[in-house]
Amino acid sequence: MAKDYQPRMHSAEHMLNSAMDRKFNCGRCFSAHINKKKSKCDYKYKRGMTDEEAREIEMTVNAAISAKLPVTDDLITLEEAEEKYNLERLPDGVDGVRVIKIGDFDTCPCIGEHVDNTSEIGEFKMVSHSFEDGVLRIRYKLGEA
Template identity: 55%
Template sequence: MAKKYDPCMHTAEHILNQTMDRLFACGRCFSAHVNPDKAKCDYHFGRDLTEAEAREVEARVNAVIAADLPVAAETMDRFEAQSRFSLERLPGEAAAELAAIRVIRIGDYDACPCIGEHATRTRALGTFRLTTHSHADGVLRLRFKLSKPA
């Protein structure tokens, strides 16, 4: 795993994606750059978010974190996984060759195929801040940070 990888930041990406899809039916981000101190996620989206929407997204992500949901991995037959999830964002070899797909569940809030490392419970993420949002060429870019619990 890369040195600059932060399981809490990456777990926040999962929660943000589920939250965006629930609120706007936009699907999960198609591109993400997640560093230990900050992250950006890009969505196919027709417009920018309003400030009220941005604060709503932030509040919902923080509610999931505060609920302290367990984060668990399960393996699923690839055919079942294909019928339930997009496998597009898995690395090529994982998507094309593996008989079993690893699915990460965050309580009953989110489930997503992923090979990354994650926090074990959501409360470890601390406080989620949606720092900026911008829109260009059909792409909504959200940036976020976490304030870890003391």
């Protein structure tokens, strides 16, 4: 991993993805840029979100963070993963798939580093949201844990 890799932001990205898919049935982001100070996620969607919807997403993510959920990983076979997950971003030649589980809130294949518990993430704050050409972009930052 890069030396500036941010497990807190990465775990928050997973939680944002879960909240977005639950609310909008839009799937996980197709593009993400994770930085220490501010990050962004892009979703394929048919419209922008309202400020009220943005607050709902923010509250959903923060409620899960406050729940102090354990963040665990498990290695499953490629066959198991193909039955449960979208693996289009998975490299060729992989035998096993690492799955990150955030309590009962999110489960997703991932190779990245994560926190051990959501209590380490800090407050999730949506900085902005915008919509253009079928792409709903969300920018967010985190408070201190």
